Amino acid sequence: xxxxxxxxxxxxxxxxxxxxxxxxxxxxxxxxxxxxxxxxxxxxxxxxxxxxxxxxxxxxxxxxxxxxxxxxxxxxxxxxxxxxxxxxxxxxxxxxxxxxxxxxxxxxxxxxxxxxxxxxxxxxxxxxxxx
Amino acid sequence: xxxxxxxxxxxxxxxxxxxxxxxxxxxxxxxxxxxxxxxxxxxxxxxxxxxxxxxxxxxxxxxxxxxxxxxxxxxxxxxxxxxxxxxxxxxxxxxxxxxxxxxxxxxxxxxxxxxxxxxxxxxxxxxxxxx
DNA sequence: GTATTTACCTACTATGTCAATAGGTAAATA
DNA sequence: TATTTACCTATTGACATAGTAGGTAAATAC
Numbered sequence: 001x002x003x004x005x006x007x008x009x010x011x012x013x014x015x016x017x018x019x020x021x022x023x024x025x026x027x028x029x030x031x032x033x034x035x036x037x038x039x040x041x042x043x044x045x046x047x048x049x050x051x052x053x054x055x056x057x058x059x060x061x062x063x064x065x066x067x068x069x070x071x072x073x074x075x076x077x078x079x080x081x082x083x084x085x086x087x088x089x090x091x092x093x094x095x096x097x098x099x100x101x102x103x104x105x106x107x108x109x110x111x112x113x114x115x116x117x118x119x120x121x122x123x124x125x126x127x128x129x130x131x
Numbered sequence: 132x133x134x135x136x137x138x139x140x141x142x143x144x145x146x147x148x149x150x151x152x153x154x155x156x157x158x159x160x161x162x163x164x165x166x167x168x169x170x171x172x173x174x175x176x177x178x179x180x181x182x183x184x185x186x187x188x189x190x191x192x193x194x195x196x197x198x199x200x201x202x203x204x205x206x207x208x209x210x211x212x213x214x215x216x217x218x219x220x221x222x223x224x225x226x227x228x229x230x231x232x233x234x235x236x237x238x239x240x241x242x243x244x245x246x247x248x249x250x251x252x253x254x255x256x257x258x259x260x261x262x
Numbered sequence: 263g264t265a266t267t268t269a270c271c272t273a274c275t276a277t278g279t280c281a282a283t284a285g286g287t288a289a290a291t292a
Numbered sequence: 293t294a295t296t297t298a299c300c301t302a303t304t305g306a307c308a309t310a311g312t313a314g315g316t317a318a319a320t321a322c
Contacts, residue, residue: 001132002220004281007238014237026297035232040282046299058298059290075241089133101166106145106261107138110206114252121248130237135310157268171311177270189269190319 006082008036008044009053010075013127016054017070024056024063044082051081070131076123086122088114137213139167139175140184141206144258147185148201155187155194175213182212201262207254217253219245 015030027045031038045064049056055067066073079086087093089111091102102108146161158176162169176195180187186198197204210217218224220242222233233239 001218002242003279007220010238010241024297028297037282039284042299043282049299056298057290058288058296060296061291062289062297064298087132089138107141110141110256110261111133114249117248117252118245121245125241130241134308155268159268168311170313173270174311180270187269188319189267189317191267192320193268193318195269 002079002086003083004040005044005047006079008034008041009048009078009082010127010130011036012041012045012048012064013053013066013070013073013078014130016064016066017127017131020066024061024065026063030064047082053078053081070128071126073127074123075125075127075130076119076121078127079122086115086118088118133210133214133217135171136175136178137210139165139172140179140209140213141258141261142167143172143176143179143195144184144197144201144204144209145261147195147197148258148262151197155192155196157194161195178213184209184212201259202257204258205254206256206258206261207250207252209258210253217246217249219249 011034012030015034016025019025019029019033027038027041030036031041034041045054045056048054049064052067053073054064056062056064076086085094087096090096091099091108092111092115099105142165143161146165147156150156150160150164158169158172161167162172165172176185176187179185180195183198184204185195187193187195207217216225218227221227222230222239223242223246230236
């Protein structure tokens with residue numbers, strides 16, 4: 001299940017793309033337009049900055065703006081950054097302990113194929129497709 | 132993320148299919164072979180019986196057995212029963228309150244398409260494919 | 263008809279994650 | 293100097309997950 005972290009991140013990027021005026025856009029405005037708690041968005045946006053999805057500037061006239069063109073953001077990259085990974089079962093998560101049953105596990109290929117479908121779908125979609 | 136409820140349910144069905152001897156198989160044996168807590172499996176298996184995935188019989192010689200042929204179980208049906216639904220975002224869950232933003236939401240089609248891909252994938256796979 | 267084996271039932275619990283909130287400090291501009 | 297903004301640390305309530313504990317009811321074997 002994709003959480004608010006990933007979903008809100010995408011909405012922030014859409015908002016920034018559609019309200020782009022060349023300068024920085026204050027989080028207050030984004031939060032108001034998107035009807036999301038500004039305080040909660042701060043946490044999410046902070047991770048987006050450190051993850052290289054956008055840049056921030058403090059002080060008057062500050063705010064956030066995109067650091068790439070919308071077609072250069074894949075949805076998969078955004079979700080993977082915000083959700084950790086989109087592994088659909090625990091044993092395929094990035095930080096999972098190696099499963100001792102993996103070799104003979106009859107369900108593993110099912111999850112692996114689904115993970116691949118998921119990966120391919122979200123990496124084929126870009127921010128520009130959502131505008 | 133698919134939880135142990137759905138994953139263990141599939142493993143129980145695989146175990147029953149592969150150890151089918153025409154009669155009932157005690158949960159104790161399934162739990163031992165699959166290395167899953169029998170107590171926890173009781174909860175899962177109970178829901179599988181009430182959901183029509185298998186039948187149980189009490190007493191000596193009792194246990195569980197499949198009530199259909201393996202090719203008549205779709206993975207999608209199993210997961211949907213055990214996980215509630217496999218909606219990938221909260222606003223598409225079966226019990227979700229209608230989202231006031233749905234009409235103008237620019238991300239909704241992204242999630243809807245992914246939900247459809249997920250649905251189609253899991254309903255195309257059957258227990259017989261996993262044996 | 264008693265002992266044994268099995269399913270089936272209700273309740274409880276530890277742990278972790280999610281979705282925030284609270285209350286600040288630092289930086290940049292007017 | 294005042295204002296606006298990002299940025300930082302800590303805390304919280306609600307809920308889900310993955311179990312555990314301790315029983316009762318049903319069916320068969322002897």
